[in-house]
Amino acid sequence: MHAIVDHIQSVDLKAGEATRRYLDTLTKPPGSLGALEDLAIQLSAITGELKPSVTPPAVIVFAADHGVAAEGVSAFPQAVTAQMVTNFANGGAAINVFARQIGAQVEIVDVGVASSLILPGVTSAKVRHGTANMVDEDAMQSAEAIAAINVGVAGVERAKKSGAKCIIVGEMGIANTTASSAVLAVLTGESVASVVGAGTGINPQQQTHKVAVIERAIAARNADPQAPLEVLAKLGGLEIAAMTGAYLAAAANQMPAIVDGFIASVAALIACRICPAVRGYLIFGHRSQEPGHDVALKVLEAKPLLDMAMRLGEGSGAALAYPLLQAATAMVAEMATFADAGVSDKAAP
Ligand SMILES: Cc1cc2ncn([C@H]3O[C@H](COP(=O)(O)O)[C@@H](O)[C@H]3O)c2cc1C
Numbered sequence: 001m002h003a004i005v006d007h008i009q010s011v012d013l014k015a016g017e018a019t020r021r022y023l024d025t026l027t028k029p030p031g032s033l034g035a036l037e038d039l040a041i042q043l044s045a046i047t048g049e050l051k052p053s054v055t056p057p058a059v060i061v062f063a064a065d066h067g068v069a070a071e072g073v074s075a076f077p078q079a080v081t082a083q084m085v086t087n088f089a090n091g092g093a094a095i096n097v098f099a100r101q102i103g104a105q106v107e108i109v110d111v112g113v114a115s116s117l118i119l120p121g122v123t124s125a126k127v128r129h130g131t132a133n134m135v136d137e138d139a140m141q142s143a144e145a146i147a148a149i150n151v152g153v154a155g156v157e158r159a160k161k162s163g164a165k166c167i168i169v170g171e172m173g174i175a176n177t178t179a180s181s182a183v184l185a186v187l188t189g190e191s192v193a194s195v196v197g198a199g200t201g202i203n204p205q206q207q208t209h210k211v212a213v214i215e216r217a218i219a220a221r222n223a224d225p226q227a228p229l230e231v232l233a234k235l236g237g238l239e240i241a242a243m244t245g246a247y248l249a250a251a252a253n254q255m256p257a258i259v260d261g262f263i264a265s266v267a268a269l270i271a272c273r274i275c276p277a278v279r280g281y282l283i284f285g286h287r288s289q290e291p292g293h294d295v296a297l298k299v300l301e302a303k304p305l306l307d308m309a310m311r312l313g314e315g316s317g318a319a320l321a322y323p324l325l326q327a328a329t330a331m332v333a334e335m336a337t338f339a340d341a342g343v344s345d346k347a348a349p
């Protein structure tokens with residue numbers, strides 16, 4: 001992990017500025033393409049290029065289980081994680097559909113599913129068979145968290161090698177909104193009640209129980225809020241760690257990463273706490289309905305591209321936002337300038 005962090009440089013603000021100036025030479029009133037222009041500027045800052053390409057994108061879904069599922073914090077049983085991994089491998093999940101729509105390759109990585117099932121089409125990188133129940137003991141050891149981060153780094157490096165120009169990471173792990181809420185509450189100092197939501201669809205009574213479980217775990221683990229790796233190891237998850245590693249690797253390789261919903265944003269926050277320069281490489285795809293997402297977006301000073309009232313995960317909201325990145329790059333690459341098209345520029349005052 002330390003090796004990858006050493007490779008991360010801040011985004012190239014000069015390249016972004018050059019694109020900002022170029023955008024004003026294109027045949028449109030200055031600034032009229034709004035947030036799409038900001039996106040084009042950010043993509044230039046990330047890649048250092050005036051006319052970068054974000055095609056093809058790659059989707060990597062990290063799957064892992066959570067010991068805290070035993071506390072009854074999800075509407076679904078733990079077995080669903082492994083069952084969904086099979087569904088991903090068969091191409092039947094929402095993320096498979098959206099990935100096909102945007103021409104993305106999909107890699108499914110088992111970084112810590114509890115079951116021992118080995119499936120064709122699933123990359124086996126199991127660090128351990130799910131985390132421990134964070135109410136009783138640390139979710140994982142620091143070395144395991146680092147190993148899971150490295151699984152995420154390796155995933156992005158494989159995607160880059162196969163030609164990917166944009167990274168979308170997703171997750172599957174029953175009870176991972178519980179782990180993410182715990183991590184977020186500790187890292188931000190916000191109350192547990194303000195970050196907890198319904199996840200897969202628990203009722204208000206179950207939600208009160210979920211808050212109590214997280215509060216007990218936070219008190220028992222006593223993680224240092226200034227130590228992101230410690231917070232991740234004690235209260236997080238293996239797939240969350242892998243996503244953190246993926247964002248670090250995207251930044252180290254000057255690749256744009258589209259962040260999905262709540263869980264992805266918590267992983268992104270951990271990456272930014274480990275290395276603040278990562279932030280410039282992140283594009284936030286959508287606003288999830290999970291209430292903690294707004295808290296995470298606020299501390300990351302992020303404005304998501306879409307607001308679709310979604311609360312799925314898997315990378316689904318990031319995949320839906322991807323065509324906007326394509327539009328931003330096509331705008332820069334293909335629009336005529338005032339000079340080229342013989343269109344009169346703004347009248348001099
Ligand atoms: C069939 C199914 C498919 C999913 N795909 C993503 N999630 C999402 O729901 C889970 C988090 O919610 P909680 O903390 O309440 O368990 C994660 O696996 C997340 O990716 C799913 C959940 C289910 C049930």
Ligand SMILES: O=C(O)c1cccnc1
Nearest residue numbers: 261262263288311312313
């Ligand atoms: O926004 C998310 O990432 C999310 C929300 C609910 C359940 N699973 C994921």
